[in-house]
Amino acid sequence: MPVPARRPPSWAWVTGLTAAALVLVAVLAVKAENGPQPTASASPKPSASASPKPSAKPDESAPVAVPDGSGTGRRIVYSLGQRRVWLVDASDASRRTFKVWPGTVGPAPGNYTVGTRREAATGSDGVEIENIVYFAVASGVNVAFSNALDGSSPPPPAAGTTTGGVRMKAADGDAVWKFGTAGTTVAVVK
Template identity: 50%
Template sequence: MAGLTAAALAVVAFLAYQASANVPANLEKPAASSPKARPSEAAKGPRKDPLAVPVGSGKGVRVVYSLGERRVWLVGAGQLTQTFTVMPSTISPRPGTYEVRSRSGRIQGSDGVDIEHVVRFTTVDDVSIGFSAAVDGTLESPDPERKTGGVRMKRADGDAMWTFATIGSKVVVVP
């Protein structure tokens, strides 16, 4: 079953790459279109391969989280293991290198949602920042009035993160 899942993910990733490579130039949007993006980033335009691990995200085994692209890459020994989109929290970490500090199998998130596979890597303004998946499978935008640090992902992606990012694993946050 794991082999079929891996094969299916590979096919989906290839098709997504193919589709992104064939987007007409007049429909492309800069990857750094978030309000926090620096003008120099937006001027660069979209990356040639949006599924490729960002340049400058380090070397070796690591989790890479791009704030601007709202995407995570799980990078194994010399190769990309998996990539997926995420829903950022209301409080974001600064770009830099972190380590997984703690994990919880299943808890209630700061927004009151039951979450699983929580992988925490830093704290900002007394709010824990980490990756998690809502048990009910939702992937909603956080309430902008609440201080939350959960970077949400789909449950299957949360499973992959849980398996990949153990205590002490490197997490690299890029703009």
């Protein structure tokens, strides 16, 4: 007479299925983290008192042409509407372009000159920053390119806070620091 096969106890099935589900969730989480990230799609109208909301991560998906009317020669071009910076060499070729997170106060369109530079400081939002390249004053607030030491995007500013930092990723901050020496032109466009 054949002996019936022993079935595993129900707790063993539940434990096995739970472990498999946890592994699947972990694999999907890793894939999602490495995939494309959402960014804010609305662009505010540029103004000296704009209050932009930073996106989680700037979008670097496609090359973007240097804006018309941004001048000629070696310069940094900052587009208020596109929230983007270009580093343009003497032959008018873009050497690098990237998205930025503007502060609550921005300069009016026009040409400015890099003046003071600081290697590191604490931003007006309390974040440790580096590669600080000052180029304008708007509404009594210094406007400068910089990046957070930890590479993060700036936190949403507290109500009524004025910030003039134009933040970027750490690698972009390093590039602006090397390119934007004292006397470099900064062309701000709409």
